[in-house]
Amino acid sequence: KEKMTRKLGYFEDSGTDKKKYALILAAYYDRTETAKKLIQSDPDQINRQDPHSGLTALHIAVFRQNIELVEILTKHPRTDLSLKDVFGRRIVDMLEYTTNQELFTLVIDATYPDLMRDLESDDADENNVVTLRPPEP
Numbered sequence: 001k002e003k004m005t006r007k008l009g010y011f012e013d014s015g016t017d018k019k020k021y022a023l024i025l026a027a028y029y030d031r032t033e034t035a036k037k038l039i040q041s042d043p044d045q046i047n048r049q050d051p052h053s054g055l056t057a058l059h060i061a062v063f064r065q066n067i068e069l070v071e072i073l074t075k076h077p078r079t080d081l082s083l084k085d086v087f088g089r090r091i092v093d094m095l096e097y098t099t100n101q102e103l104f105t106l107v108i109d110a111t112y113p114d115l116m117r118d119l120e121s122d123d124a125d126e127n128n129v130v131t132l133r134p135p136e137p
Contacts, residue, residue: 020045020048021045021048021050022034022038022042022045023035023038023039023042023045023046023048023057024045024048024050024055024056024057024060026038026057027057027058027060027061027064027066027069028060028064030064030066030069032066032068032069032072035057035069035072036072039072039073039076043076043078045057046058046073046076046078046079047078047079047080047083049083049085050085052086053085053086054083054084054085054086054087055085056083056085056091057069057073058070058073058074058079058081058091059083059085059089059091059094061073062091062094062095062097062098062103062107063094063097063098065098065100065103067100067102067103067106070103070106070107071106074091074106074107074109074110075110079110081110081111090111091107091110091111092107092108092111092112094107095107095108
């Protein structure tokens with residue numbers, strides 16, 4: 001009798017790869033507490049990209065709409081917001097997949113801090129309210 005086994009993903013086939021991509025896995029499975037520990041213990045994983053798709057943990061957190069993890073990663077000084085996946089999508093481009101205003105604001109503020117400061121300064125001067133919103137579903 002032949003025993004059937006589930007074929008594991010590329011990052012689960014060995015202990016080494018599983019550890020190497022642990023933050024990506026934590027983001028994918030919404031394991032925010034695990035992600036926090038990994039960011040603290042191994043910050044080199046913050047910008048690590050999936051070898052097949054080029055996604056980072058932040059790309060995945062935005063796509064999965066994990067606001068807490070998006071906030072942690074966008075505010076981390078080592079996070080590179082300009083990294084692109086294999087389709088050329090940056091973190092800000094992943095906003096196409098959300099209608100969540102809080103998530104949208106976190107990513108826009110982190111990606112374009114100077115622009116946001118200028119908009120806020122203009123608003124204060126003119127008493128106008130400018131609100132950037134995610135696209136309607």
